Amino acid sequence: MTTIIASPTRYIQGDNALAEIRRHVEPLGKKLLILASASGKARVENLVAESLAGSACSAHYELFNGECSRQEIQRIRAVYEQTGCDLVVGVGGGKIHDTAKAVAYYVHCPVVIVPTVASTDAPCSALSVIYSESGVFEEYLFLPTNPDVVLVDTGIVSRAPARLLIAGMGDALSTYFEARACARSCATNCVGGKPTLAAQGLARLCYDTLLADGVQAALAVREQACTRALENIIETNTYLSGVGFESGGLAGAHAIHNGFTALPETHALYHGEKVAFGTLTQLVLENADKAELATVLDFCRTVGLPTTLADLGVTDTSRDRLMRVAELACAPNDTLGNMPFPVTPASVCAAIVGADALGRARAGR
Template identity: 65%
Template sequence: MAKIIGSPSRYVQGKGELKNLCAHAGNFGKKLFILTSPSGRKRVEPAIALGQGDAEIVYEAFNGECCKTEIERVKAACQAAGSEVIVGIGGGKIHDTAKAAAHYLGMPVVIVPTIASTDAPCSALSVIYTDEGVFEEYLFLPASPNMVLVDTDIVSKAPVRLLISGMGDALATYFEARACLQSDASNCVGGKATLAAMALAKLCYETLMTDGINAMLAVKEGVCTKAVENIIEANTYLSGIGFESGGLAGAHAIHNGLTAIEETHSLYHGEKVAFGTLVQLVLENAPEDEIAEVLDFCMEVGLPVTLADLGIKEVKADQIMEVAKLAAGENDTLGNMPFAVTPEDVYAAIMGADALGRYYKGE
């Protein structure tokens, strides 16, 4: 099987870049269909208007869930508007909805993150949930977005918890890519990992360890430092290319299993992925110093390391086993681990990770 790496046609990151959206998107069409939240529109519309020029813009409010019902609604609204380009502005679920709708309509798509909370912007993938918010399936797309534009002034002013969540999502990138390389599993674009993909995945982890704490502290102060710029790139581009072209394994499967527990629905994607990373390392029986580094980082920036941190105050064995069964399902990515994994193995790893987290926290 061939080695394949996927990436957006163009990645643009810088302070104040939102005002250049219409100029960049003009390479694909002048009639823009912008999918965003009502609050997101208030944040971005003034900057976009500065550089609108002769572009025609229709704004559409996102209904809150990347599900088949919402994708169909967005498709219909875009067609009715006669738009030429779909632009998804906001967080991961808006991005995934925009990408899916554009795919089904055969239209170009531009992704504009206003937060750095996931690695969804650069990927040729949409994560589909039910109308109630439970993971349903991955929709693998034939191409990455035509363009990703990141205005770091906008992103750095978002709540710090969102940046931290993005670091949780990015934290899994190298470990999952490494597992896929060891098992010779296929990546998310239908090939094997390239040297470039593995290098980006490793750089993603190294950037988190080097700049993560400094970036968190800067965003708490409402400023965009070089460390913040680096973490935004790590969360968005390095993680996005790294996970897609390196592959997914245990951490994201654990995240998907955790969606079955209602108490975890208030947590962000990356917060659950961070705990999933710890569970994957326990599954692998990773070296103690590696696990310790991940635990120390998570506790320092405020990512979950215990089930209680995930909102699960009363741990029920049957509930955790349901998480394990869902994570180990045929349609998920635990099969990419370099050894066979049963639901019982996953259950033990979840409980072991929780015990480690409580031990390190002194609980």
């Protein structure tokens, strides 16, 4: 049995860390293609310009169209080739990161990831999640290497909307439970090996840190206060969850998230918000310990993560619609097969209904 753990070459986190971007990118490339949203560009442009001033480095900004699709990857690839850049930098959230990583893979150049939010565990992984232009999950693009640098400026992240950090906690919440399921089934992780002890330990630390610091971090980010608890949760959402999911493995929660992309009304929610409900559904599917399930439900309710279908915006809960979700979640190219027991669309549909019922009961609805 071969075990594999994967991680970015370098992970840097701290207040005002972006002011030192030149030191970290200069060994990799001199002409940066920076992929960002309009708001992301506005948040980082001055800091990047000050850091690159007086050096041989220059930056070309390209605005992201909003979806990590095959079409967008090809568009950015063409921009890279036309501008003569030699380094891709993804500034923003998860879909920008995944697009930047995919472009760098296709043009054979280094990639630097600069999260402006801690809303997903995408920054550290050698993986891009590909969606259709309309936002429906299509496939995972597994990449041969992790990002060269992940640079997290916690001052910038702490000034992002609180909902984004909380969504990141929803994504991170799945890490331990999916890694645990993969360990029980001896499943292969996202990098083609069995989980190492280190990966399983990081996944557990991810969950423990969420329970220890998640509520305090959610309160702090609402006040834009970069406390120690918030720093810990930024690292949890970004690094512990990123290395933990990739090297620990994916199972039910993310597959169920992918299934929910079949319902257009869920597209308004963030990835981690849907993953949180996917985690609850996985635990119901497993018939998890009552105390554990109560702990997860209470954590989600306290920080503001969805625990019911209504929280996901799903008001039409007819069984044929939920079965569409379950069938997509059980697709052969997804990860529900990593659960340590046979799973069918019918059992997933039942677990979705059960998770919703538990969430409503816990909320007194």
